[in-house]
Amino acid sequence: MAFLLKNVVPWGRTLDEYKTMFQLNYEDLISKKFIGFGDGPASFNTEVTKLGGRVLSLDPIYKYSKKDIYERILETKSIIIREMNNNLYNYN
Structure with a gap:
């Protein structure tokens, strides 16, 4: 079973992860509009x-300042990394 987090943690995905998950190519990235x-x-x-594509993100986390988000990432990073490593076989 995957791990359970009792509080929200700021964690996002990279371009390479999205490309793999959604089978996106360069043309998709610059010609389509994305919303997260x-x-x-x-x-x-x-x-x-940066590639020239368009992305709109809607997330309650953006009510916080860049500094606050960054500090929360630092607070939770080691927990997330540890738990992901402990649960590698529970994810595709």
């Missing part, structure tokens, strides 16, 4: 924007 709901501080957003 609850996608956290995903680097996907920045990476696609």
Whole structure:
């Protein structure tokens, strides 16, 4: 069984992860519009924007400042990494 988090943690996905999950290619990334709901501080957003694509993210986390989000990432990073490593075989 996957691990359970009692509090929300800011965690996002990379461009490579989204490309794999959704079978996206370069043409998709620059020609389509993307919207993310609850996608956290995903680097996907920045990476696609730098390529010339369009991404809109809607997440309650954005009510916090960049500094607050960054500090929360630092607080939770080791827990997430540890639990993901402990549960590698529970994910595709």
